């Protein structure tokens with residue numbers, strides 16, 4: 001189930017990543033370093049104990065499957081966030097991801113971030129965003145990895161708290177009137193989706209739309225009411241205009257009306273195969289993804305939360321599709337092109353990457 005060896009073809013393919021939660025890239029090494037720098041006590045005596053904790057498969061949901069005593073994925077994820085305190089910590093988190101991007105030939109990305117998980121710990125939103133903003137600038141100049149970020153509402157927190165967080169974060173957005181620092185250019189959703197349908201955050205989406213930002217909707221796989229949530233995302237949010245992208249959304253396969261609607265409205269899916277592979281058998285999962293490809297659904301491949309998902313990054317996720325769907329090189333170039341086309345990068349970035357993808361040898 002875990003990672004495959006990355007082939008040179010996948011390694012060298014120019015990539016964009018549209019579905020990665022920045023805190024889900026916090027490596028054990030950086031977590032250990034920041035815990036010591038900030039005098040945060042970890043529940044692990046040694047670095048090896050910490051490393052061992054990442055080997056657990058956090059693939060259950062207490063609300064859906066019952067409590068088996070292990071932490072859930074989200075509990076592990078938010079436990080990791082505890083070591084992020086200063087602006088430098090957030091900056092280093094961003095830079096570590098960009099360094100990794102450069103190694104994997106990820107040239108452009110749209111990382112998810114939120115401020116609520118940090119302000120509730122007493123960290124100011126300004127500290128969080130100044131750190132990420134510095135990483136955005138230096139990631140581009142030092143590693144050549146360009147990025148536009150996505151502000152997330154935490155869906156298991158009250159709507160008003162999310163709206164307040166958005167208002168505080170607004171000066172860091174790239175606003176339609178040309179103002180704002182330009183850290184982020186879209187809004188989305190993160191955290192626990194259980195009984196939290198997309199429309200609960202409609203007011204937030206409308207605010208973002210008024211500001212000229214994009215909207216993407218996170219729809220977890222096999223969550224309670226998963227297909228109903230996807231339906232809302234396609235037909236109902238943003239005054240019925242629908243979302244521009246869906247993050248995950250594999251449950252479109254459960255309702256025959258959804259795939260035609262996705263295609264008609266030009267909504268793409270940002271899939272993260274390894275995340276689903278933690279819960280689904282190889283043949284079941286990859287035949288579902290193959291079906292989406294065959295049906296002509298636009299999709300691209302991403303990593304989600306690589307450090308909490310067995311250290312399988314975007315290259316490892318692409319390798320899984322390449323191997324288990326039995327795709328050829330030209331098919332993989334097509335998936336990489338989808339990422340570029342589904343992104344909200346500037347035309348110059350898109351053009352450059354598409355040109356480069358045109359030149360990839362697929363024989």
Ligand SMILES: [Zn+2]
Nearest residue numbers: 021218247304
């Ligand atoms: Zn996600």
